[in-house]
Amino acid sequence: MTLQEQLADDRRLVAEAVRALSRRTRFPIAFGGLIENGTARMSAFFGNHTDSLDGLAVRPERGLGGRAMIEMRPRMTGDYRTARQITHDYDGYILGEGIGTLIAAPIVVDGKPRGVLYGGAWGRWNIGGVAAAPAVRVADEVAAELSVRDETRRRLSGLQDADAGPALSPGHREELRESYAELRRIAADIDDADIRARLADVERRLAALSGIAQAPRTEPVPQIRLSPREVDVLARAALGETNAEIGALLGLREGTVKAYLSAAMAKLDASTRHAAVVRARKWGLLP
Template sequence: MTAFHGTHTDSLSGLSVRAERGLGGRAMVELRPRMTGDYRTARQITHDYDVYILGEGIGTLLAAPVIVDGKARGVLYGGAWGHWGIGGVAATPAVQVADELARALARRDEMRRELADTSAPAAPDTLSAVQREELRESYAELRSIANVIDDAAIRARLAEVERRIAAISGIAEAARTEPIPQVRLSPREIDVLARAALGETNARIGELLGLREATVKAYLSSAMSKLDASTRHAAVAQARKWGLLP
């Protein structure tokens, strides 16, 4: 469990729920919402996590799975301090939110596939698609870390690691087979574009980089103009083609 709202204690922080265990684990396996108005006495679930749930004082609990391509990608929980009669009608808003999140994740997955298709072709014996995506996520995270470090020497070392990641991806090498326009993106433009390449929204990028959403839009617009791209997807593809992003 990684995100909380309205909790009274930190009892649930760091809890890892296994498939089939507890209310959420059952929801993941059955691919449908599960709920109970009296968690303590519920007989249809295991009680592996009582110390956490009851430690928060939760009596009523709802678990709505986030289903993408027929698989559970996560679970949204809703709880109340007390016992309430909860049924399908009461659970509908939570299920709708889970469905909206599932659609957003599906769109992000599709965008990543499209970006992969438009990137420079991989050379034989290069990284797998999963490995390449992990490198790109690591690259974006390194840039985020570098932005909060004041030590110039450490920042320079991180920049060197970033260059190595770009080289390992094989895209920078492939880009050398054709002339590369003299395009220079600012560090912030690269930061924002690297996050956009991961399918993150402007609001999320701003949250991660400590920027206002309007500022994120401005950096993206500037990068798109420099790369002669009409969309962020095209800008990412062009940046990868020219070796500006891994």
């Protein structure tokens, strides 16, 4: 994936977050963007009545959003026009849309601001925590997925392209497997169905990389379906972790881990966990 494709993919994530923010809060207007070359460029808008917000790019420290990004906490005002705690660099955009009430929730990844989401309304509102809390949760969800994407891209950048021909080195293959197992663990901790679906797509792409330069299969692949949890524990077992270690990482009882492994082994017709891992890799169920 090129840098431009990554940027477009991340902008789609922001667009989904903007719609989610409007849906989960009482704000009729929502917009947001990620930091590009040091400036948060607004790339997604929802509910606006005019095109006044087009081209809005917020620098850290400037305006309500800039202050939120620098302080890495939400900032809000019930009367934007008279607000004294912020600079008014962007009045032409905000007041041009007629926004009187505004909240800015920063997107913070690994302790650094990556962008900002806004919720707004025409006229004055008493914002309070009722609307602020869900806005912050949406920003946190975006940050969580960006963190996963960053790590996935970092690890994949060290792998050879599928069209390059040579097989992955043992070190790269092991890192691929660790990345896959970690994604499974992260996905297990996320409740949002949309984010889980996107993570599942990344997992499939990682699993597909394990087939680079493999010889074509000469035997049919059995139609085996492992449950998500069976894949979770099998992916961790593939790294040599014990049942206790797997349970601690996935938040499961040791006996529950053993049950999932036994079920996976039965489906794979394997007598040991090692044999189960070998067959799962052979049939493309694990990288």
